[in-house]
Amino acid sequence: MSIFVILGLLVCIEAQGSSAVTTVFVQKGDDLILNVGPKAYFVKWKFNERVIVVFDTEGGRIIDPGFTGRIEFPVKTFSVKLKNLQEADSGVYAAQVSRIMGGGMLTLAEYKVTVQGPVSPVELTVDSVDSVFSRGSDSCNLTVTCSTQHSHISSTFRCVSRTCSQEGGEQSELTTSGASLHVYLMYGAIICNHSNQVTNDFKRIEPFCPQCAGSEGSSAGTSVYLVKMVVFSVGLIIMVFAVITVHLMEKFKKHK
Ligand SMILES: *[C@@H]1O[C@H](CO)[C@@H](O)[C@H](O)[C@H]1NC(C)=O
Numbered sequence: 001m002s003i004f005v006i007l008g009l010l011v012c013i014e015a016q017g018s019s020a021v022t023t024v025f026v027q028k029g030d031d032l033i034l035n036v037g038p039k040a041y042f043v044k045w046k047f048n049e050r051v052i053v054v055f056d057t058e059g060g061r062i063i064d065p066g067f068t069g070r071i072e073f074p075v076k077t078f079s080v081k082l083k084n085l086q087e088a089d090s091g092v093y094a095a096q097v098s099r100i101m102g103g104g105m106l107t108l109a110e111y112k113v114t115v116q117g118p119v120s121p122v123e124l125t126v127d128s129v130d131s132v133f134s135r136g137s138d139s140c141n142l143t144v145t146c147s148t149q150h151s152h153i154s155s156t157f158r159c160v161s162r163t164c165s166q167e168g169g170e171q172s173e174l175t176t177s178g179a180s181l182h183v184y185l186m187y188g189a190i191i192c193n194h195s196n197q198v199t200n201d202f203k204r205i206e207p208f209c210p211q212c213a214g215s216e217g218s219s220a221g222t223s224v225y226l227v228k229m230v231v232f233s234v235g236l237i238i239m240v241f242a243v244i245t246v247h248l249m250e251k252f253k254k255h256k
Pocket residue numbers: 130131132139140141158
């Protein structure tokens with residue numbers, strides 16, 4: 001009787017058909033749970049065609065020695081948890097069962113896993129600023145270099161006062177596997193961003209034309225000067241009043 005139950009379940013699994021591949025990006029050192037539907041029996045987990053776990057009928061399991069200590073079994077039946085993933089663990093993980101009819105294997109779940117480490121840090125430097133100041137308006141061409149280990153991109157920004165545009169639009173370049181370096185404008189700031197699917201490192205600078213900064217500096221200077229003058233004048237008036245008051249009071253006392 002139990003044979004019939006199991007057969008029935010297996011036919012049921014076959015009817016469900018094989019599942020689509022799930023693509024997952026994982027940060028190096030993180031764990032990953034690979035799920036398989038709870039209705040499966042006699043499941044094998046494979047990593048790039050190598051069998052790493054086999055669940056037997058009694059609920060036990062056989063683990064590839066290369067995976068002992070690195071694999072755990074969450075409560076969900078037949079699901080596995082891979083611990084502390086490293087770049088070398090990237091690949092295809094599949095849960096399979098044997099077909100009853102026609103032979104071969106039926107894939108119940110398939111994951112294409114990519115483990116990525118942190119990207120290398122970026123530097124953003126201003127190489128040159130060519131400015132023109134005419135008819136009260138400032139404009140400049142600002143050239144920056146966005147770089148990281150083994151790659152760099154230069155890009156020019158044309159600014160009028162503090163409003164800039166990037167020549168040729170956003171610039172990007174592929175770096176090591178899956179990572180890319182970008183230089184772009186965001187909310188008026190120049191961003192140099194090195195990113196892969198799981199991490200990123202970026203630097204930002206606020207672009208400005210030198211004259212622009214200079215004129216702002218002198219106008220700030222003027223207002224500080226004005227405030228000082230006002231404070232000084234008020235102070236002087238109060239002191240004069242005080243001296244006069246004291247003098248008058250003295251006179252008044254003598255008079256008495
Ligand atoms: C910036 O570059 C453009 C195009 O090359 C040029 O017409 C303009 O005069 C330059 N401006 C400055 C301030 O150098």
